[in-house]
Every structure is written in C-alpha cells, then in structure tokens.
Amino acid sequence: MSSAYQVIARKWRPQTFDDVVGQDHVIRTLKNAILRNRIAHAYLLVGPRGTGKTSTARIFAKALNCTDGPRVDFGPDDPAARAIADGTHLDVIEIDGASNNNVEQVRDLRETARYVPAQGKFKIYIIDEVHMLSTAAFNALLKTLEEPPAHVKFIFATTDVQKLPSTILSRCQRFDLKPIPQGLIVERLRKIADDEKIEVEDAALASMARLADGGMRDAQSMFDQMISFCGSRIAEADVLDVYGLVSGAKVAELAGAVAAGDHRRIVALVDDCDAGGRDLVRLLTDVQALVREALLDAIARGGRSDRLSAGVSLTTEQLTRLLDALREGEGGVRHGMAEKVNFEVTLLKAVDASRARAIDSLIRELASLSEEAAAAEGGEKKKD
Numbered sequence: 001m002s003s004a005y006q007v008i009a010r011k012w013r014p015q016t017f018d019d020v021v022g023q024d025h026v027i028r029t030l031k032n033a034i035l036r037n038r039i040a041h042a043y044l045l046v047g048p049r050g051t052g053k054t055s056t057a058r059i060f061a062k063a064l065n066c067t068d069g070p071r072v073d074f075g076p077d078d079p080a081a082r083a084i085a086d087g088t089h090l091d092v093i094e095i096d097g098a099s100n101n102n103v104e105q106v107r108d109l110r111e112t113a114r115y116v117p118a119q120g121k122f123k124i125y126i127i128d129e130v131h132m133l134s135t136a137a138f139n140a141l142l143k144t145l146e147e148p149p150a151h152v153k154f155i156f157a158t159t160d161v162q163k164l165p166s167t168i169l170s171r172c173q174r175f176d177l178k179p180i181p182q183g184l185i186v187e188r189l190r191k192i193a194d195d196e197k198i199e200v201e202d203a204a205l206a207s208m209a210r211l212a213d214g215g216m217r218d219a220q221s222m223f224d225q226m227i228s229f230c231g232s233r234i235a236e237a238d239v240l241d242v243y244g245l246v247s248g249a250k251v252a253e254l255a256g257a258v259a260a261g262d263h264r265r266i267v268a269l270v271d272d273c274d275a276g277g278r279d280l281v282r283l284l285t286d287v288q289a290l291v292r293e294a295l296l297d298a299i300a301r302g303g304r305s306d307r308l309s310a311g312v313s314l315t316t317e318q319l320t321r322l323l324d325a326l327r328e329g330e331g332g333v334r335h336g337m338a339e340k341v342n343f344e345v346t347l348l349k350a351v352d353a354s355r356a357r358a359i360d361s362l363i364r365e366l367a368s369l370s371e372e373a374a375a376a377e378g379g380e381k382k383k384d
Contacts, residue, residue, distance in 0.1 A: 021187075022178070042173065043060070109125065109144075198234065261351045
C-alpha cells in the first residue's frame, strides 16, 4: 500500500535552520543564542501568515532538545528532531491558542510545567496564535512566564501582536518575521518543481509568488492546486485563469496608460480585464506596486522617473500624488457595490491627481521667481 499523500506545504516545511527562507535576521539571532548559551525563557515570533513562525518555533525546539543538544547543527534525522517534527516528543507541547484559550487550560499548563523533562533537556511550550488567549488566561500565565523553572521554555507565535498585553510582551524576546521577497519564493518553488518533476514557466511561478504576498505557505498551496489542475505542465495562462490574475505585461501596460494620462486606453484595459473575470482589487494592488517602484526610482535618480511609461517622465511629487490617489480609492474598489466603476474612477482620479500641483509647491515656486526677479532688478539699478 502506498504512503499517504502529503501536500507540498507540509512535505517541504523547513526542518533545520538552513531550510528557513527569508528570515536570516531571526535565524542568526537564535543560532547565536544557542552558541553563546544565552537562551531566554520566552520568545515571541510575530509576522504575517505563512512566513515561518511555527516552523521556526519547531526548529528552535529541535535545536534545544536534540541529541547532545542544544546544537545549531542538528540533523533532520536525529531521533529527537524527528519526534518533534511528528508531534510525538513528550517535552515539546504545541498548543493552539484559539481552541485552548480559557484560564483552566493555562492553569493545567502551569502545573505540568513544574515537572522535569522526560526525554530532552527542556520542556518547551509552543503556543500558536497566542493573541487568542483570554485576559484571565494571560493573567494566569504571567507568574510562570516571569519566573519559570530553569527547564521550561516558551515560544509564542502570533499574527496580531497588538492584541497581546504589554505585561506579556515585556517578558518575551520579540522577533518580527517579514514577508518573504518574491524572488526567494520563486527560487523555492523552482526547487520544488525540479524535485517533483513538474514543468512550469518562470512567469507562472512569478504570478504565484506575486499573489502569495510574501507568504511561502500560500505560494506552496497555490502550486499544489495548480499541479492538480494542470498536471505536470503549468503555464502562466493557467495560473492567471485559476486565480483571476492579470499578466505582468498587462499590469505594466495599465500603469503606463495611467502615467501617460491615456483615458481611452485605461477604460479599454479595464473593460478587457473585467470581461476576462480578472480580480480588479488584486489588479489595483499590482498597479500600486509598480507606481511605488517608479517613486523609489525617481528618488534614487534625483526627482524624476520614466519607469512607468517610456517617454513620460514623472516627478517625485507626481508619483507620490498618483500613489496616494490609488490607495485612497482602494476601499471603494474592495468594498463598493460597483467594483468596475469604482476601479475606473480610482484610476481616472489618480491621473488627475498626478497632473495637479500642490498649492504649497506653487507658492514656493512663485516666491522663488519673485526673489530672482527682485535680485535681477536690484542688479540693474546698481549698474545704472
């Protein structure tokens, strides 16, 4: 009998420190803590979904409780590491904060924390989505968190750190995991594709990485779905059709039309995307990303950029106003009743905003011209 199928996100979950992608600042600090024997009693991993919070927590637990640990260079086949990965290690307890959030369950945790580890060197509690604990549960956890037994380590993970009490935050070492860059997501998806013997276009991988918004797990789940949909060959058009995305080339064309102020072309492109069932909210986000790149380019090049459209050079001020107008209209596109109309209006307003001049800049310019004229007039009088 063949082994049960395992989805890509689980099969390719990081097992060691070196497997973690895009979080070098976190991994380096955790490694140094082990190497220098400065292991704190409580850690808080903060970040968007799919960026590696729980995976990093498990890897750190493996490093602490591996054979002859703590060690940063443990092998994934180490018996203790495998037990932690399988969820069978007696001293590494994973708790879902959403379903274990009442005070009685935290009191039980506090009682069991007093007992020495059965297998490893430490008793490690990993609490995922810790912000879901109740106020009473947090209060019950405080004393143990402040003065835990030497053999106890806490690792918390959350996507919503604002909901955590300051009393909890002050007792933890905090690590902020950032969204993973698209290039690193594409690189990992390419490695998975080669290993799984899947032929996939680079543009298809780029589209999945773009839609994942920095979440590796989301990208891997999309890749899994595309394999089910397409089989062993995946083209960009398949990804665009399944997820309602607009191709990178068309996004660039629309951004160029906005930069050039071509109202007719803007409306035609929006009509085409809407007729094809494309996600206009996602399209607006992609256009914003291109405008932001152009803004950064203008800043780097001294105040102007033609990145959006060849032959159309926009100033830093124009690009700032353009991006601001696009972001201002995002709520209407996302939540409004007439998505297409709101999207068109947002783009056309952005064109007008990019061509308007801020009153303060006009005043400064007029003042500068007046000063120059006065200086020139004063110079002529001296000559006379």
